[in-house]
Amino acid sequence: MSVARVPPARPGGRHLLRSSALAAAIVADAGVRAGDLVVDIGAGSGMLTRPLLEAGARVIAVEPDRRLGSRLRTLDASVVAMDVRAFTWPAEPFRVVANLPFALAADICRTLFGDPRLPLRSADLIVEWDFAAKRARLWPST
Numbered sequence: 001m002s003v004a005r006v007p008p009a010r011p012g013g014r015h016l017l018r019s020s021a022l023a024a025a026i027v028a029d030a031g032v033r034a035g036d037l038v039v040d041i042g043a044g045s046g047m048l049t050r051p052l053l054e055a056g057a058r059v060i061a062v063e064p065d066r067r068l069g070s071r072l073r074t075l076d077a078s079v080v081a082m083d084v085r086a087f088t089w090p091a092e093p094f095r096v097v098a099n100l101p102f103a104l105a106a107d108i109c110r111t112l113f114g115d116p117r118l119p120l121r122s123a124d125l126i127v128e129w130d131f132a133a134k135r136a137r138l139w140p141s142t
Helices: 020-030 049-054 066-072 102-114 129-136
Strands: 037-041 058-062 078-080 094-099 120-126
Touching (some): 037 049
Parallel strands (some): 058 078
16 A cells, blocks of 8 residues: 655745746846846845845845855855844845745735835745735726
8 A cells, every 4th residue: 555645845835946947037138237246035045045145236135044045155155044034134226037936925925015115126026926916907906
């Protein structure tokens, strides 16, 4: 008798990018330039952090998992080991390029887009399909 293997739950809807080519394309499409301040939310294994640094960006990698955060410290990024909901956003103009944790996407977007005083220049976000479709509908939508 075989027992079905159930994959472990992903905390907070975490889903790590596995393709470095896709990550590089996302960063290129975001138009990140040398010197840009970029926040990578849920930086995980650094899949987006690396091409952001290669583009010359100053990167703040927000990662609550201490194990993954310690790996990120080997890169030339400023690593913040905390839940993004407690993160203090930069006072200077910044971009966000991130693979958002699905469970936190609504909270993060509400924070980023809800305060006109936040000096956010752009946000290139990977989100769950249903989340994106719901917010892209003309009506009724939230």
